[in-house]
Amino acid sequence: MAQMKLYYSPNSPYARKVRVLAIERGIADQIELVEVSTADLAGPLMKVNPLGRVPALETQADGVVHDSPVICEYLDGYTSSATGPGKVIDLADKCFAATAQGMLDAGYAVRMEKTRPEHLQWQDWNDKQFGKINRTLDQLEANPQTLPKEPTIGAIALACTLEWLAFRHPEGQWLANRPNLAKWTNAFSERPSMKATQPA
Structure with a gap:
């Protein structure tokens, strides 16, 4: 069962970075992909990120994480904490x-x-x-x-x-x-x- 939701648009390079990282780290099956339109002011994206920007990651433990560099760091840390000591900052x-x-x-x-x-x-x-x-x-x-x-x-x-x-x-x-x-x-x-x- 997915533990997180990623709000994304298929052609967004920002969202793609997150999707690639999730696959590389072996946690793609823990993330439900929710395709959204940034032009849809009544859509689900605005409820999690009123800036209307993708990607946005909704988590059970830490609320909503947004901005692709932050999400990538979050997911990288998520995999580290699940497998052992955290990674040394590169x-x-x-x-x-x-x-x-x-x-x-x-x-x-x-x-x-x-x-x-x-x-x-x-x-x-x-x-x-x-x-x-x-x-x-x-x-x-x-x-x-x-x-x-x-x-x-x-x-x-x-x-x-x-x-x-x-x-x-x-x-x-x-x-x-x-x-x-x-x-x-x-x-x-x-x-x-x-x-x-x-x-x-």
């Missing part, structure tokens, strides 16, 4: 996760800008956000030894971010001239957890 991976989150936020900002009428879109804004992403990817490409070798929170965040960028902003050609990142992404994308959570 500062490098936390910074890696924050870097991936920053790129995702920049890409999402452009996604929102593109929903405006074309004559109202601010190209300089889009260029600024894409610049953040490209500079970060260039740094990662130049330092392949820093790319995670295990499905850590940071690794999951990066893989979901790169696949979402390709999904929503294919014009960026993010991996075309970045062979180290392309190799890493292609390998990570073969994980069953990534295949099971592909956006539609």
